[in-house]
Amino acid sequence: MNTIGINTLEIIVPGVIVLAGVYGYARGFGRMLGSLLSSVLSLVLAVLLVQPLTVFLTDYTPLSDKISEACEKRIEEALLTSEETNKNDLLNLPLPENISGFISGEEKASGEETIAQALDGEKNALISSYAENLSLKIARVAIWIITLLGVYIITWIALRIVIGSIDILRHLPLIGGIDRLAGLLGGFAIGILGIWLFYLFVFLFSGHPFCEACIRMTSESGLLTFISENNLLFMFFKN
Numbered sequence: 190m191n192t193i194g195i196n197t198l199e200i201i202v203p204g205v206i207v208l209a210g211v212y213g214y215a216r217g218f219g220r221m222l223g224s225l226l227s228s229v230l231s232l233v234l235a236v237l238l239v240q241p242l243t244v245f246l247t248d249y250t251p252l253s254d255k256i257s258e259a260c261e262k263r264i265e266e267a268l269l270t271s272e273e274t275n276k277n278d279l280l281n282l283p284l285p286e287n288i289s290g291f292i293s294g295e296e297k298a299s300g301e302e303t304i305a306q307a308l309d310g311e312k313n314a315l316i317s318s319y320a321e322n323l324s325l326k327i328a329r330v331a332i333w334i335i336t337l338l339g340v341y342i343i344t345w346i347a348l349r350i351v352i353g354s355i356d357i358l359r360h361l362p363l364i365g366g367i368d369r370l371a372g373l374l375g376g377f378a379i380g381i382l383g384i385w386l387f388y389l390f391v392f393l394f395s396g397h398p399f400c401e402a403c404i405r406m407t408s409e410s411g412l413l414t415f416i417s418e419n420n421l422l423f424m425f426f427k428n
Contacts, residue, residue, distance in 0.1 A: 214372050385420045
């Protein structure tokens with residue numbers, strides 16, 4: 190990064206902050222704040238509602254039954270086709286000689302068939318029970334994910350519509366100017382936050398050659414040293 194004697198970071202870091210400011214000015218503070226609030230509020234509402242809605246959809250709608258039935262059939266088929274049962278080891282029971290001597294070959298064959306059928310029945314019952322329990326868990330997880338994403342998307346769209354209807358105010362001369370100025374400052378703040386996150390990453394993995402080069406270039410620049418030493422994220426993690 191510093192092969193031709195130019196401190197690359199001294200160009201990149203201010204460039205990122207300036208570009209973030211330009212983006213904030215062009216977009217306006219209202220839109221930036223609206224996007225942030227839409228994402229945060231949608232996520233909070235989705236987290237709060239996901240559990241009760243999951244219970245409601247599981248208990249009072251056929252969605253859980255349909256998902257679990259489809260999963261149960263596939264799980265049973267996979268287990269039954271892959272399961273190999275060695276009946277010979279199970280049927281060669283260690284009976285005492287004085288008892289086995291009284292059992293004829295025909296009786297022994299009949300007993301082995303009965304035992305094999307019982308074993309097959311028990312195996313199928315266990316597989317069916319396991320598949321049923323697993324499919325119910327899969328259905329609940331699937332409904333939880335669907336509910337979380339659904340609430341988030343619906344809430345985000347609704348908030349964006351509301352914020353979009355208010356956005357017409359930014360076209361007024363005075364309000365529009367204030368909005369763009371606040372957007373410029375907000376863009377600078379976002380750019381600086383991104384640089385702070387970058388330096389947090391660099392110092393966490395300071396043993397890596399790339400991070401070592403970044404630290405060296407930072408120490409060679411007064412501006413970068415100032416930004417790094419006044420990183421509020423470092424102060425937060427230290428506390």
